[in-house]
Amino acid sequence: xxxxxxxxxxxxxxxxxxxxxxxxxxxxxxxxxxxxxxxxxxxxxxxxxxxxxxxxxxxxxxxxxxxxxxxxxxxxxxxxxxxxxxxxxxxxxxxxxxxxxxxxxxxxxxxxxxxxxxxxxxxxxxxxxxxxxxxxxxxxxxxxxxxxxxxxxxxxxxxxxxxxxxxxxxxxxxxxxxxxxxxxxxxxxxxxxxxxxxxxxxxxxxxxxxxxxxxxxxxxxxxxxxxxxxxxxxxxxxxxxxxxxxxxxxxxxxxxxxxxxxxxxxxxxxxxxxxxxxxxxxxxxxxxxxxxxxxxxxxxxxxxxxxxxxxxxxxxxxxxxxxxxxxxxxxxxx
Numbered sequence: 001x002x003x004x005x006x007x008x009x010x011x012x013x014x015x016x017x018x019x020x021x022x023x024x025x026x027x028x029x030x031x032x033x034x035x036x037x038x039x040x041x042x043x044x045x046x047x048x049x050x051x052x053x054x055x056x057x058x059x060x061x062x063x064x065x066x067x068x069x070x071x072x073x074x075x076x077x078x079x080x081x082x083x084x085x086x087x088x089x090x091x092x093x094x095x096x097x098x099x100x101x102x103x104x105x106x107x108x109x110x111x112x113x114x115x116x117x118x119x120x121x122x123x124x125x126x127x128x129x130x131x132x133x134x135x136x137x138x139x140x141x142x143x144x145x146x147x148x149x150x151x152x153x154x155x156x157x158x159x160x161x162x163x164x165x166x167x168x169x170x171x172x173x174x175x176x177x178x179x180x181x182x183x184x185x186x187x188x189x190x191x192x193x194x195x196x197x198x199x200x201x202x203x204x205x206x207x208x209x210x211x212x213x214x215x216x217x218x219x220x221x222x223x224x225x226x227x228x229x230x231x232x233x234x235x236x237x238x239x240x241x242x243x244x245x246x247x248x249x250x251x252x253x254x255x256x257x258x259x260x261x262x263x264x265x266x267x268x269x270x271x272x273x274x275x276x277x278x279x280x281x282x283x284x285x286x287x288x289x290x291x292x293x294x295x296x297x298x299x300x301x302x303x304x305x306x307x308x309x310x311x312x313x314x315x316x317x318x319x320x321x322x323x324x325x326x327x328x329x330x331x332x333x334x
Contacts, residue, residue: 001126004047005031006038006064007079007104008056015105016051016079019115026122033057035064042072049075049125051118052098054089062092069097069302075125075275079104079118087193094186095163097302099125099275101190127247128276151178151266152215153329154259154286156252158185158274160302162194164322165272169202169220171326176204177333178268179215181237183223183252185274191224198222213237228254233262248278252306256282260289268332269293270325271316274306284315292332294318294325 003026007013013031020026029047032038036058038050050068054061065076078093078101080086090101102121105114157164161184172180186194191208198206198220208224214235215221223229226249227239246254252271256279259267269286271279273296287293295307295316300323310316320328 001026001048001122002029003027003122004029004038004041004050006035006050006056006061007031007053008033009053011107012053012081012104015107015114016118018107019105019118022115023119023122035059035061035067038064039067039071042068042074046072046074049077049122051079052076052093053104054078054080054086054093060089062089062096065093065098066096073097073303075099077102077121077125084193087190087197090190091162091194091197095160095166095302097160099159100185100187102187124247150215150217151268151333152259152263153178153180153268153270154183154256155180155270155272156183156256156274156279156282156306157272158248158252158276158278158303158306160273161185162197163302164296164300165198166201167322168270168272168326169198169204169206172202172204172330174203175218176330177217178329179217180204180220181209181215181223181229181231181255182206182220183229183250183255183279185248185250185252185278188224188226191222195222195224209237211236211238223250223255225250230254230258231262232258235262235264246278248276252279253282257285260285260291267291268329270329271295271307271310272322273301273303275303276305277309279306280309280313280315283310284313287315287317292317294320294328296325297321 034056052061076098081104195206206220209221225239228250269283283293295310298304300321
């Protein structure tokens with residue numbers, strides 16, 4: 001990949017260069033010392049991937065991400081030295097289209113684990129860009145026989161998802177009568193912070209889904225592992241390492257497929273902004289099962305990838321602006 005580094009700290013830049021040198025297929029094409037400089041350089045030479053710091057002079061990484069995704073969009077990986085202190089900024093940047101977050105590598109003997117984590121994230125993004133778009137054949141969905149009867153809203157999101165989820169959840173009242181389960185592409189290390197952040201931004205409590213949980217109305221469960229979240233035939237949630245070949249962990253497709261196969265009550269599938277195709281086939285499984293399915297429209301997406309794939313498959317029974325999705329859910333349960 002052709003990579004741009006956006007960081008005003010020389011030691012951090014050097015640590016990133018050394019980490020990238022471990023994978024000679026990557027090339028650093030330029031380094032920007034501020035968000036302002038990064039926006040200008042992207043207009044002249046847009047890289048395949050930006051390694052974006054959060055705290056910089058003139059323009060921080062959140063605003064730089066917003067401007068770059070609006071004018072010269074490219075893949076952005078947030079690289080910051082203290083994720084825990086800047087959780088809200090991380091999710092703001094992801095809300096504008098950043099794909100993921102990783103700790104800044106360090107120099108010296110302790111550099112290897114951080115460098116490996118960075119290169120693993122970059123490799124996964126590269127696999128995403130090369131992802132095969134061939135439609136997969138799915139087995140017919142069989143109706144579950146468990147006793148779940150309350151409605152379930154299954155929501156999937158990726159790049160741009162945190163901000164989209166906040167806007168959607170703010171439209172739902174505290175007494176919303178359906179259970180909600182979210183699958184957002186986010187590393188396990190940051191899932192707890194995201195649940196806390198979403199709780200503070202919405203009217204409903206959000207917590208990580210635990211094995212054995214049964215989705216209940218009035219609360220929101222968020223996938224909280226690098227394993228896939230699945231709904232079992234008895235109505236309980238669980239985590240599974242299989243299928244192992246999925247690039248995204250947790251996978252929206254895997255969860256949506258399990259809902260289509262195993263939820264005995266009514267359900268609605270919602271697919272929000274994101275890069276790639278994850279969730280599109282699963283949404284189609286839900287529609288084939290007879291559930292209502294909604295995809296976010298192009299104009300309101302930070303990244304129109306997953307909802308576009310769903311629209312192309314005919315997986316969405318409705319395509320709506322983000323501002324209307326929450327209101328539509330409320331109306332459905334009046």
